[in-house]
Amino acid sequence: MSRLSPLAPEEAKAVERLESRQRSWRRGAYIQRENDQAEELVILSEGWVIAATLMNDGSRQIVQVHLPGELMGSANLMVPRVPMSLCAITEVTAAMIDRGAMARLLADHPRLASHLLAMAELERLTLADRIASLGRGSGRARLAAFLLDLLNRLRRLDPSVTDQFSMRLTQEQIGDATGLTAVHVNRMMRALVEEGSITRDGSMVTVLDEPKLMRLAHYVERETIDTSWIPEHA
Amino acid sequence: MSRLSPLAPEEAKAVERLESRQRSWRRGAYIQRENDQAEELVILSEGWVIAATLMNDGSRQIVQVHLPGELMGSANLMVPRVPMSLCAITEVTAAMIDRGAMARLLADHPRLASHLLAMAELERLTLADRIASLGRGSGRARLAAFLLDLLNRLRRLDPSVTDQFSMRLTQEQIGDATGLTAVHVNRMMRALVEEGSITRDGSMVTVLDEPKLMRLAHYVERETIDTSWIPEHA
DNA sequence: CGACGCATTGAAGAGAATCAACCGGTGTGG
DNA sequence: CCACACCGGTTGATTCTCTTCAATGCGTCG
Structure with missing residues (x-):
């Protein structure tokens, strides 16, 4: 918080x-x-x-x-x-x-209600982005968006994260998140590898061409949040 | 509010x-x-x-x-x-x-921040439901969910609304909302009519078999919100 | 060792997109 | 007043994405 x-x-x-x-x-x-x-x-x-x-x-x-x-x-x-x-x-x-x-x-x-409000609004934006990704966007695009979202959130959590992370979801779970079947997740993952956007080694995913992925995913980097509106502490 | x-x-x-x-x-x-x-x-x-x-x-x-x-x-x-x-x-x-x-x-x-928080959380739930509808769910299911959502919200707004409302979106816009093309919206709409779930007359949509639509849409009626946690006014 | 979870691959089929055309209503400018 | 454009809805034919079904391989764990 x-x-x-x-x-x-x-x-x-x-x-x-x-x-x-x-x-x-x-x-x-x-x-x-x-x-x-x-x-x-x-x-x-x-x-x-x-x-x-x-x-x-x-x-x-x-x-x-x-x-x-x-x-x-x-x-x-x-x-x-x-x-x-x-x-x-x-x-x-x-x-x-x-x-x-x-x-x-x-x-x-x-005053903490304002903090919670900020967090809720932020998540609302994230959900809205996910809706856009699910509604429009091919399987590859959804997958790209999903990977980029994870990568960027892990970066915020740990600044030492640069271009790779350990994917902790099974392909079945990735499918449940992106609205695809496990089989298709597998194929699209493979497609991303073949086009040179990412590589994989076990659970490790490395992003090779981030701009390309971002374009593919219609990814929008949400800017930092402004908190000046939160009331000052008395 | x-x-x-x-x-x-x-x-x-x-x-x-x-x-x-x-x-x-x-x-x-x-x-x-x-x-x-x-x-x-x-x-x-x-x-x-x-x-x-x-x-x-x-x-x-x-x-x-x-x-x-x-x-x-x-x-x-x-x-x-x-x-x-x-x-x-x-x-x-x-x-x-x-x-x-x-x-x-x-x-x-x-104290109003708590009210806004409640509204934000409520919308978060709505967005989550929409994600579920978009991620899983056929075209017909998405359309059904969209119609039911509108109907129920119009009911809350105006208790005289029972089973019909005027659809103010074009089929193209409905498509943009449900992640379908306008053409496919048209066909699915027609399918809903043919199976007896709804009828249409101009922009007016009448829900004939609401339980059926709800089953089709995996629709979950969100229960009323509990506001007892909002701090009392001093 | 065998069962199981997970990734992978192939083949067939369904659902939705795409392309294209047509229709009725409405507005608009000549 | 009419011709025309335009918008929104409807329909058909075709294409393509994704699902479904099925089978295989591989590593782990009891």
Whole structure:
């Protein structure tokens, strides 16, 4: 959260207290299941988590891939049932935050609502970009957008990341995220390799021609967010 | 906004003052253009507006259809450039809200940030549903979901709406929203008519078999939002 | 060793895009 | 007032992307 705009010391302390209740999950475990009673929000500290919804024909759509540091299930604050399953796709540790505790936090530190608002708006933009990618855009384009999104978010997380990262999703999961079948993901991945955009070595993906990928994906780099509108701390 | 949770009188007054600067646009006019300097948010009072982004291959993706009462371009508060064009598809009147005025409003009435947060989260859920619809789901399913979404939102807006509404988008625009071509929208629309799910008369669309449409669309009715977490007004 | 998860590859089929033409209504300028 | 252009909807024929079904290989783990 502090990446957006500095917190006052007592705000930071209050947030930290919330994060004390850490738990861990192994690969494949569900952190929250769709339609469960929504009691808690989750802050991801280690590992990758997917937010997905199951459709009544058995297919699955992965709506987001969460990386460490992100707040997950923020809608749980205000809906009675969990809208999307959260599933650990690697070893995961995360902090569970009670819905009531979150409400108290906002009551005690009203300025934090603005921070959450900024995060929510940012994610809304990301989702809008994903809608554009899914609605228009070939399989190759969707895949390119998906890879670039992951790469850029990992860069923000760890500045030592340059042009490669370890893909922690199976091709089946990539398909569920991009709206393709696993088979087609495989073929498109291969196509990206053959045209020289990327290379692969095991789970490692290296981006060779980023401008080309960006063009292919219609990728828009979202500019840094302006936080000057967040009220000053008293 | 007050539909979510009652506002204190002085909050309501402050919000109303913001909405005083009304303007109107004719069909087809742009209210905001992608990449413009982001100076203002917009509250829609009359008419329909689409939020769309243009891709570099010339195709367009409509991310949202805005109905009266909605806050549009809320991201403009925090990004330097308008992320998505707002285009009037009917006669439109709306209130322009200066970004600075919005910031002052949040500073003076910090509780309102919670309200905005609730609205943002709600829209995030809507966008997530749209992602699921676009990612998985045939043309018919996407179209069904699109129609049901509009119908249900119009119902919330005007309780006298039961099973029909006037579709204000052209088939080309429906295609841009559902990720299909205009031609295919036409065929799928026709298919929905032939299977007895809907009928059409001019721009009027009547839903004949709503349960069937909902099954087809994997439609999930989002439950009412819980606002008990919003801090009490002092 | 055998089961299983995951990546890979081939062949066939379905769904959607593309290209092209036509139609009715509406507006508009001569 | 009419001719014409234009927009939006409709339809047919063709092409292509992606899915589906099926089989194989490879590494890991019990």
